[in-house]
Amino acid sequence: MPFALYLLALAVFVMGTSEFMLAGLLPAIAADLGISLGTAGMLTSAYAVGMALGAPLMAAFARRWPPRPTLVLCLLAFAASHAIAALAPAFPVLLLTRVLSALANAGFLAVALGAATTLAPANQKGRALSILLSGTTIATVAGVPAGALLGTASGWRSTFWAIAILCIPAVCGVIGGIAKDSGQGAASVSPPRLGAELSQLAAPRLFLAMALGALVNAGTFAAFTFLAPLVTGTAGLAEGWVPLALVMFGIGSFLGVTAAGRLSDQRPGLVLAAGAPLLLAGWIALAWAASHPIALIALLLVQGFLSFGVGSTLITLVLYAASGAPTMGGSYATAALNIGAAAGPLLGAFGLATGLGLLAPVWVAAALTAIALAIMLLAWRTLAKTALDASR
Template structure:
């Protein structure tokens, strides 16, 4: 009896398409732009004639653009062609990075960071959907990990390179370098990323939105989002002012700051690798372990910031703990969202960037209050502690006595 083509099954995919790695190159450019400003704050402060804390608001502006742009652009592009939207977002992102060539004022640069962030949010939202579609269901997690891995590569290579270029050629050159790299990636994306069919193109928008909003009835999702925001605020409260801490407190020269930031990037690679493996076993435990590890790393940095070797070791540990939680935080949101995770995932991006905005702002406040460059570390420790408290509520909700009793009774009945 002949086998029907309808019932025949294709062999499972074992390798990711090259297009997924091309998407990761895009997130590498996005991440380099987002994170390199922390290493350029002294140059931006001097070049723009503003204080360190005011220059730090450029990081906050980018985070605000991401926070607002992620859910709005996700909703706006639900029915649009994915490939065209992706390429357009990348093109706008590249163009905005040429602003320093035409304008030298702080205000225009601040506005440009907000617009670049909105384009970045669009790329993230659409790029994740394309990666999952290209990889197939059996490689969904690996595809998303590869795309997020572009951020790790940005911390290892992009941020130190951007800081190095800014040290020698001026901070404007770092922005132009990001623009050139993004244009090259756009060319690669045009070649490797195929046109994407869009199943929801004819579905009424109100139906699509209603389907996505169902996930937000779950209290666990809100606790997960709050944990994400507090954790990320702790990370960026310290990381945003790491460069001036290294130069003014640790006594590290401007030329060697990129090397120390490279240690943060290497730590982030170690953290996301180990954290991703453990998150497959128990995501909530991974969240607790990562939070405690980050607080410990910050305490070490606080105690040893006055020594070069101590600051370097603490920076590595800080990078590892900052990224070890990423897989668990994203995985929990996708799990709670069920079959319609697009909006929930984009709101999680917003939660990350709420932290990215609040962290530098709080760090700048304590510096302006005259508490010194160590003050953001104290603030980051407090934010990490708050995230730990919220995570404990999640533990009680998901694994408290009632939950354990509810899961134990059916098991006892089944074994009777």
């Protein structure tokens, strides 16, 4: 695989740390700004909404721009929004900075996904996606727990400053490692009209893959966003155990993305047929065993593996189904991921607000996964055709 893919993954690591770090900071933010835990969870949803809406908008706006300056501009905007967040005096300002940083992240990821699919061989989109998303999963292993520790030691604002500073080497990596024409394919070939690319959204295969990816990711974020209170409240562990729980989930997610990257190009149907039922069973087991610390930590590793393995395979199918939209396909994959990331925390917060207890987000994850599994069974023929195209 081209070295440029690994440099893109470095930038995705920085952005992924920001996206996931709130899982370990929500209690501190809520206490400092005088808001409820459910309200603080809206920060995750606001970020995901910005990603879901920003991905297609940014991709459409910048579809004819050279990739390298577009990626650098997005990174600089991302850094600036985090510097403002570190100084935010009130919750509305912090909420706005999350939307702005999400728009920058969306633009970066949409362009990076498009570049990845052209940098890699045509039959290895899944492998290219796994390298790119490894930046996110490594963020959950190293960046997010480090952010939680930094937030505990120096306050949650210090974590936002750290993200802004980490953008500097990411910018240098993109400038130094991404060629001016990377991701553009043959320069002489003009992309299809925007209307033609948008019309691909009406294709059943693309819509199905996006819907399933959104549902699975919604379940993942419903549980992951409220992981800290689950560890300290339901399991009764000290706050210092939260980073370890995040690390275990992150290790599982890295292993899941890596395994899926090797299978989603050749055997995506097998990954979904085996992984989706196991993912549902895992959420149910986590809900039942969350009060037992050892079982909780072990199941977080398993669920990280299954949720990211199944989720990344579905996003790979989005990229294959969107092959007729070369400049917009990456934004469709980004939108699918983040529609789920927006809905999941909202539904998890709703479960908490209804008085169902700290396990409510986990049961929400189980319900969303069950819906996705039911849709897979009902639409298996359509899904199988997409999987067959991916394996060719």
